Amino acid sequence: MNERYDFSGIEAKWQKYWEVNKLFKTTEEAGRKKYYLLEMFPYPSGKLHMGHVRNYSIGDVASRYLRMNEYNVLHPMGWDSFGLPAENAAIKHNIHPNVWTWDNIAEMRSQLKGLGFSYDWDREVATCHPDYYKWMQWIFIQFFEKGLAYKKKNPVNWCSSCQTVLANEQVVDGTCERCSTPVGKKDLEQWYLKITDYADRLLADLDKLIGWPNKVKLMQKNWIGKSTGAEVDFMIEGSDKTMKIFTTRPDTLFGVTYMVLAPEHPFVKELTEGSEFEAPVNEFLDRLQYLSDIDRTATALEKDGTFIGRYAVNPLNGKKVPIYIANYVLMEYGTGAIMAVPAHDQRDFDFAVKYNLDIIPVVDSENPDIDVNNLKEAFEAEGIMINSGMFDGMDNVAAQEKIIAYLEEKKIGKEAVNFRLRDWLISRQRYWGTPIPMIYCEECGWVPEKIGNLPVLLPTDVVFSGKGESPLTTSKTFKETTCPKCGKKATRETDTMDTFLDSSWYFLRYTDAKNSREIWDKKNAEYWMPVDQYIGGVEHAILHLLYARFFTKFLYDIGYCPADEPFTNLLTQGMVLKDGTKMSKSKGNVVSPEEIINKYGADTARLFILFASPPDKELEWSDAGVEGSYRFLNRVHRLIFELAEKIKDAPSGYKPDSVDDKKMAYVMNASIKKVTADVGDRFNFNTAISSIMELVNEIYRYKETEDPNTGLLKAAVENLILILSPFTPHICEEMWEHIGNKGTVYHEKWPVYDETALIKDSIEIVIQLNGKVREKIEVANGLNKEQLEEVVMENEKVKSLLEGKEILKVISVPNKLFNVVIR
Numbered sequence: 001m002n003e004r005y006d007f008s009g010i011e012a013k014w015q016k017y018w019e020v021n022k023l024f025k026t027t028e029e030a031g032r033k034k035y036y037l038l039e040m041f042p043y044p045s046g047k048l049h050m051g052h053v054r055n056y057s058i059g060d061v062a063s064r065y066l067r068m069n070e071y072n073v074l075h076p077m078g079w080d081s082f083g084l085p086a087e088n089a090a091i092k093h094n095i096h097p098n099v100w101t102w103d104n105i106a107e108m109r110s111q112l113k114g115l116g117f118s119y120d121w122d123r124e125v126a127t128c129h130p131d132y133y134k135w136m137q138w139i140f141i142q143f144f145e146k147g148l149a150y151k152k153k154n155p156v157n158w159c160s161s162c163q164t165v166l167a168n169e170q171v172v173d174g175t176c177e178r179c180s181t182p183v184g185k186k187d188l189e190q191w192y193l194k195i196t197d198y199a200d201r202l203l204a205d206l207d208k209l210i211g212w213p214n215k216v217k218l219m220q221k222n223w224i225g226k227s228t229g230a231e232v233d234f235m236i237e238g239s240d241k242t243m244k245i246f247t248t249r250p251d252t253l254f255g256v257t258y259m260v261l262a263p264e265h266p267f268v269k270e271l272t273e274g275s276e277f278e279a280p281v282n283e284f285l286d287r288l289q290y291l292s293d294i295d296r297t298a299t300a301l302e303k304d305g306t307f308i309g310r311y312a313v314n315p316l317n318g319k320k321v322p323i324y325i326a327n328y329v330l331m332e333y334g335t336g337a338i339m340a341v342p343a344h345d346q347r348d349f350d351f352a353v354k355y356n357l358d359i360i361p362v363v364d365s366e367n368p369d370i371d372v373n374n375l376k377e378a379f380e381a382e383g384i385m386i387n388s389g390m391f392d393g394m395d396n397v398a399a400q401e402k403i404i405a406y407l408e409e410k411k412i413g414k415e416a417v418n419f420r421l422r423d424w425l426i427s428r429q430r431y432w433g434t435p436i437p438m439i440y441c442e443e444c445g446w447v448p449e450k451i452g453n454l455p456v457l458l459p460t461d462v463v464f465s466g467k468g469e470s471p472l473t474t475s476k477t478f479k480e481t482t483c484p485k486c487g488k489k490a491t492r493e494t495d496t497m498d499t500f501l502d503s504s505w506y507f508l509r510y511t512d513a514k515n516s517r518e519i520w521d522k523k524n525a526e527y528w529m530p531v532d533q534y535i536g537g538v539e540h541a542i543l544h545l546l547y548a549r550f551f552t553k554f555l556y557d558i559g560y561c562p563a564d565e566p567f568t569n570l571l572t573q574g575m576v577l578k579d580g581t582k583m584s585k586s587k588g589n590v591v592s593p594e595e596i597i598n599k600y601g602a603d604t605a606r607l608f609i610l611f612a613s614p615p616d617k618e619l620e621w622s623d624a625g626v627e628g629s630y631r632f633l634n635r636v637h638r639l640i641f642e643l644a645e646k647i648k649d650a651p652s653g654y655k656p657d658s659v660d661d662k663k664m665a666y667v668m669n670a671s672i673k674k675v676t677a678d679v680g681d682r683f684n685f686n687t688a689i690s691s692i693m694e695l696v697n698e699i700y701r702y703k704e705t706e707d708p709n710t711g712l713l714k715a716a717v718e719n720l721i722l723i724l725s726p727f728t729p730h731i732c733e734e735m736w737e738h739i740g741n742k743g744t745v746y747h748e749k750w751p752v753y754d755e756t757a758l759i760k761d762s763i764e765i766v767i768q769l770n771g772k773v774r775e776k777i778e779v780a781n782g783l784n785k786e787q788l789e790e791v792v793m794e795n796e797k798v799k800s801l802l803e804g805k806e807i808l809k810v811i812s813v814p815n816k817l818f819n820v821v822i823r
Contacts, residue, residue: 011114011116035073036507037073038567040535053606055573061679065750067118077121078513086432115605128432137455140434146558148193157183159184161179188469191425191427191436192425193550196419205549215541223421226418231335231414232315236267250403251388251400253314253388257352258324260305260351305324307323307324315410316406344379361375362387424547428497428499435456436495439492461476479491505551508560511524529563531567574619576618605626643703647714656757660708663702664708666760668715668716688727722750761780771819807821808821809821
């Protein structure tokens with residue numbers, strides 16, 4: 001160990017030591033307490049960003065701490081490596097996505113190792129590797145065989161110029177990101193997973209997740225969107241068709257003044273074909289295709305629609321009401337049809353005003369200032385039923401149950417439950433994804449590939465032109481095949497899977513990552529699952545986490561997962577900001593991890609990002625904060641270099657005799673206690689580091705006292721290195737070796753604090769006069785009220801403060817304060 005803090009030499013030395021000695025390799029050990037710690041794996045874009053550094057530093061501190069507390073810790077890393085950017089790179093740079101992706105993985109793996117993260121690289125997975133996506137295809141086939149995977153027609157984003165399907169993220173302001181052509185819709189047959197079959201369980205089991213942030217559970221609850229109400233049938237006049245609607249407000253059925261079909265509803269074409277309304281309806285549909293679903297459901301969107309020339313009949317009162325199509329009703333939500341009650345729904349009110357439709361109130365306000373017969377906006381509150389026949393005069397909430405009973409009695413409706421959650425559209429018309437292992441045969445229909453033939457490999461003879469439905473359709477070897485069932489000529493599915501599927505089960509593959517015979521050994525899954533701690537960004541609160549829960553429940557149901565929830569505890573770390581905004585290339589405020597590591601070292605980067613803010617809060621980047629972290633590590637390095645020779649031969653035990661000894665022992669044990677609680681229980685790494693800094697200050701003070709106890713000094717230095725090591729492992733390994741220890745600090749046990757050392761002989765008491773602090777004095781610890789009053793009142797400083805004053809009252813709080821009320 002040199003006197004100068006040579007971070008680059010130290011970090012290279014210990015990273016090599018860890019790798020050569022396979023220090024982070026984990027095996028299943030029966031009878032040993034396990035802990036599965038996992039950070040969300042990254043997309044291999046080629047470079048780590050500070051968000052990655054923060055996420056993985058949090059996990060690494062926890063992993064190292066747990067190992068020092070004798071847990072068998074599984075801490076793996078891999079790559080969410082399928083996706084659109086690789087395909088775009090293939091088009092732009094004429095390079096195969098496979099080459100681009102694996103080059104990026106090599107670069108990012110090197111960066112992760114350079115930060116000293118304690119990953120078991122023997123368990124590394126990459127979703128683009130055939131050994132991984134073979135089992136992704138196997139899972140899809142299980143879904144299909146259980147009736148949970150199916151194919152149906154659905155509109156997709158279509159660029160007529162590029163002649164290609166676009167993902168939602170490729171549509172910018174309604175235009176193609178490649179050529180700026182307005183994006184339209186095109187109907188394609190696509191694959192779905194029936195996640196709706198699991199909606200009730202996904203919702204109910206949120207109550208099991210006591211280790212998850214409430215905000216994440218609420219986001220999932222809202223996304224699943226369970227609502228109870230009634231399903232009601234409205235006959236279409238002059239037709240044998242029925243409009244089935246779901247409403248959470250059956251109490252407003254008598255107030256229906258028009259009906260709305262989603263423009264994509266199959267009834268629309270049938271009901272208008274050959275009529276005078278066909279042309280205006282088609283014109284409306286053409287206008288609508290350039291609006292995204294998000295835009296169509298936005299509150300600020302102007303409500304737009306057109307009459308289709310047909311009427312529906314209200315089953316409760318027999319009234320005819322016109323049928324419209326409108327931009328704010330989507331086929332994907334509910335039944336694709338709604339009843340409209342303008343008096344009691346603001347969207348319906350806005351539409352009715354625009355098209356001069358009736359507004360009939362059926363719930364009266366008990367507020368005399370609100371006249372429901374002359375509304376300026378919808379009245380959406382509770383009240384008394386009016387204009388509702390036999391239900392008039394009832395409380396509208398109580399009337400809901402009565403109306404549902406009436407609907408069921410007359411067989412015109414029934415009580416129903418509806419979910420906002422839709423089945424998961426998993427088809428992607430792209431190359432760089434897992435091929436869907438399905439084959440279409442004219443005789444047999446859709447048939448899964450034989451398990452023994454998996455994986456269905458991505459072909460290499462494809463053309464990346466950016467045009468056409470999918471590059472897979474350009475392959476001469478991929479599409480034509482034989483039916484696994486009858487052996488006749490058949491064609492392969494050319495869609496690939498949504499990459500969210502790949503990341504919905506990777507945590508299970510880590511339990512047996514190199515198994516080529518089966519998806520994993522069930523004994524391994526039983527040993528490790530569920531994941532004890534999952535760490536990642538809150539932006540994944542809904543889709544990724546919901547899909548992972550869905551996959552886990554399905555794999556549990558078919559006997560391949562011992563847990564029905566994947567993650568016991570969840571930490572969603574905050575974003576890294578610079579100048580108050582998220583770091584991004586477009587804003588020019590990106591700080592490269594490589595720059596920081598090259599200038600200050602990996603330990604400094606880790607220390608700053610853990611010290612600057614609690615993990616779940618946003619972190620504001622500070623160059624001065626990085627400099628401060630670097631100075632602190634230099635200060636610790638100098639301290640250990642100075643004391644190494646002095647403490648090498650010191651006895652292991654110590655007995656604090658002097659006041660200085662006791663203060664040193666107190667700060668040391670208080671720091672161990674604080675860091676143990678902050679890291680082990682709360683993930684409050686910033687306050688843990690503050691406590692370590694206090695310990696460093698105290699060691700600096702104590703070494704300069706008249707006769708420091710070398711045994712105590714040795715204990716303080718050793719414990720400092722041990723509790724700092726999860727945060728800054730390289731420098732701590734070097735210091736541990738320098739003070740005469742063999743092996744690695746990684747294998748040392750976490751220190752245990754001495755509770756008796758935390759009992760002070762004397763404590764500082766605050767002296768107040770009329771509630772204002774005037775003095776602080778040392779008194780014996782543990783004095784009762786009377787004893788404290790006697791000691792304080794005899795103190796010369798206090799006597800001086802009270803001289804000439806009239807004492808009205810004394811308030812004595814043992815071990816805290818002493819307040820004298822005077823005049």
